[in-house]
Amino acid sequence: MQIERTFDLLENIKQNHNRPDILMAKREGQWVNFSADDYNRTSKHFSYGLLARGFSKGDKIATVSNNRPEWNIADMGMAMAGVIHVPIYPTIGDDEYKHILAHSDAKILIVSDLALYNRLKPIAEELENIEEVLTFNFYQDIPHWSSITKEGEENRVNFKETLLKIRKEISPDDVVSIIYTSGTTGMPKGVMLTHxxxxxNVKACAELFDLRAGDRILSFLPISHVFERMVNYLFQYRGCAIYYAENLGTIAQNMVEIQANAFATVPRVIERIYDRIVSKGEDLTGLKKAIFFQSLKLGEKYRYNGKHNPWYGLRLWFARKLVFSKWQKAFGGKLRFVVSGGAALQPRLSRLFFAAGIPLLEGYGLTETSPVIAVNHLSKPNSLLIGTVGPVIENVEVKIDEDGEILTKGPHIMKGYYKDEKNTAEVIDENGWFHTGDxxxxxxxxxxxxxxxxxxMFKTxxxxxxxxxxxxxxxxxxFFIEQAMVVGENEKFASALILPNxxxxxxxxxxxxxxxxxxxELISLNTVQKRFQQEIDHYNKQLGKFEQLSRFRLVHEAWTAQSGELSPTLKLRRRVLYKKYADIIRQIYSYNEGEENRGKHKFS
Known part of the structure; x- marks a missing residue:
């Protein structure tokens, strides 16, 4: 069948992948399955319910939720009725919630749980456009999302023909979602993405990865993010069974339970997994510990093209037998590949995972490009180069501008920023090239x-x-460094704020x-400071003279999305960090009262 709109995936699933386990969620300690029939039927009921409530094409509904089958049902139900879905991260601040809910013109807000309901109901009540707040979880005396599906079921006969007519009239170029960028600087902009x-993007990526009908996929990145959203569509396109992790803390457990075949991730999650692996290695003693860390060093030298000498190959065989085989078991024993996006991945980690027999494939894209522009893959020769984000995908054009900026053009480019022609014109030029800012x-x-x-980028x-x-x-x-932020704009030298591991x-x-x-107290100890100086000295040798870090400061507070230092996709929010550590940065550069204005724009 022809798939041109997101909801066409439902018919594709029904015809080609009519399985009992298309979507899975854990409820009260047990995995609960949503079949292809459940998914299709309930999505249509949601559409009928929206029509019964007077929704029409172009209206908006916002969701703030964890990953769950109900999110997909609501998403497909909206798409079939021509209603635009506005998914919002569950970890942003109140000011951002207020901005997005007001700016998007959403008429209804659906949240996952009571905590979000209690937090967002007062904000919604301040806004004229929000008519109702519902929850996915059931609570006594709080409006439940199923009221829409029940109303739809009751009115199915009345709206069946209407829905068929609306579906036929929906064009692939119609906006299906407005996704607000995570806002590393300033308030987020609403990216209008079409079917x-x-x-x-789904079709271009579908042939690149070894995905099979019935494969078990663990989903844990926020589905409100464009990367996880698109790969969820991709997994559905291929007839995979998508299991939604309970939370970030249960990823390892859930991976083993379902014996996952693949998952999508961001580098920060891989870094944390690797940190835990290293910690377990530190608990070893004697020969076992020596073999463990020698295996890591060996893995860091891995070459995907297999051009290793026989001595390396023999040592790698032993490392896989003695150490890396345990990695595969820790992931459930059936993992075939992992795709990483959202931020830069350390090439060292790619090599290590490949050495362990787990292909870790890095890709690249933005919300505005829906999202994939390029990705490493294994579907054909010469399609993977560790340290890059891979070859450009089919139907996408890329060129490098005179100043080094990456420009891209193709069917993946957003329709524009919602209610923001000025910023749209700044990033999409008259020839249709999108300026990525990378x-x-x-x-x-x-x-x-x-x-x-x-x-x-900044100038000294x-x-x-x-x-x-x-x-x-x-x-x-x-091993010692969890996060770092390099500073030094308009200063004589570069420095770094370092959050230890x-x-x-x-x-x-x-x-x-x-x-x-x-x-x-720990980071203030002279012994610790000296050890970190050794780390800085080691990496300075790999940098040009003007790039080398002349000073550093250790900090002890965690940087998280919840506390605001990281975006929902775990990127540094530099403006927040500059403000938080303004005094420390002043100390690094020894500002006195008369000099302070030099860097004032950085701290305000």
Whole structure:
């Protein structure tokens, strides 16, 4: 059948993948399945319910929810009725919620649980456009989302022909969703994405990955994010069974329970998984510990093309037998590949996972490109180069502008920013090229390599450009460093704020019988400062003279999406961090009262 709109996936599932386990969720400790028939029928009832309540094409409904089958049902129900879905992250601040809910013109808000209901109901009551707030979970005396599906079921006969007519009139170029960017700087903008944006991306990616009907997929990235949204459509297109993780803390457990075949992730999750693996290695003793860390060093030298000497191959065979085989078991034993997006992935981690027999494939895209522009894959020769984001996908064009910015054109480009012609015109030029804001280059005229965000690059006072992400990613290769932010705009030299990997640092301190009351005291100890200086010295040798970090400061507070230092996709929110650590940055550069204005724009 022809698939041109997101809801065409439902008919495709019904005809070709009529399975009992298309969508799965854990309820009261047990996995509960939603069959292809359940999915199709309930989505239609949701559509009928919307029509019965007077919704028409172009109206908006917002959702703030965890990943769950009901989200998909509501999403498909909206799409069939021509209603535009506005999915919102569950981890943003109240000001952002108020902005998005008002700006989007959403008429209804559906939230997942009581905590979000209690938080967002007062905000919704301040807004004239929000008529009702419902929940996906059931609570006494609180409107439940099933009231819409029940109303639809009761009115099915009355609206069956109407819905058929509306579905036929929906064009692939109609807007199906407005996704608000995560807002690393300023208030988020509403990205208008069409059916064709998503479906063109799904079809272009479908042939690149070894996905089979019935494959078990674990979904844990926010489905409100464009990356997880698109791959959810991709998995449905292929007839996979999608299991929604209970939360980020249960990923490992859920992976083993379902024996996952694949999943999508962001680098921060992979980094945390790797940190836990290293911590377990630190608990080993004697020969076992030596073999463990020798295997890691060996894995970091892995080459995907297999051009290793026989001695390396023999050692890798032993490493896989003794160490890396346990990695596969930790993922459930059936994992065939992992796709990472959303931020830069350390090449070292890709090599390690490949060495362990788990292909870790990096891709690249933006919300505005729905999202994939390029991705590494294994479907054909010469389609993977570790350290790049892979070849550009089919139907997508890419060129590098004179200043190094990546430009792209094709069916994946958004329709524009909602109610924002000015910003739309700034990023999509008169020839249809979207300006990504990322700096990069094409290697061998095939593989796209991202070097930094154009807006995040800065000049030192000597006029030298610094690309902070490259240095930050390098620093995070250290076992000791969890996060880092490079600073130094308009200053004589670059410096860094460093959040230690306290799990590893505690083990290191314990082995040396270093006593401390808390993390604040730990990072102030001279022994710890010297150890981090060794790490900085090691990485400075890999940097150009003007890029080298002359100073650093350790910080002890966690950087999370909940506390605001990271975006919902776990990228640094630099403006928040600059403000939070303004005093420390002033100390790094030894501002006195007369000098303070030099960097004032950075701290306001």
């Amino acid at each position: 064709n944006n998503f479906i063109s 700096i990069g280059k094409l290697i061998d005229n095939r593989f796209l390599k991202i070097t930094d965000r154009k807006k995040e 006072s000597s006029g030298k450009y610094i690309a902070p992400q490259v240095i930050e990613n390098m620093l995070k290769e250290s 306290f799990e590893y640092l505690h083990l290191w301190a314990h082995e040396r019988r270093i006593h401390f009351r808390d993390n604040m």
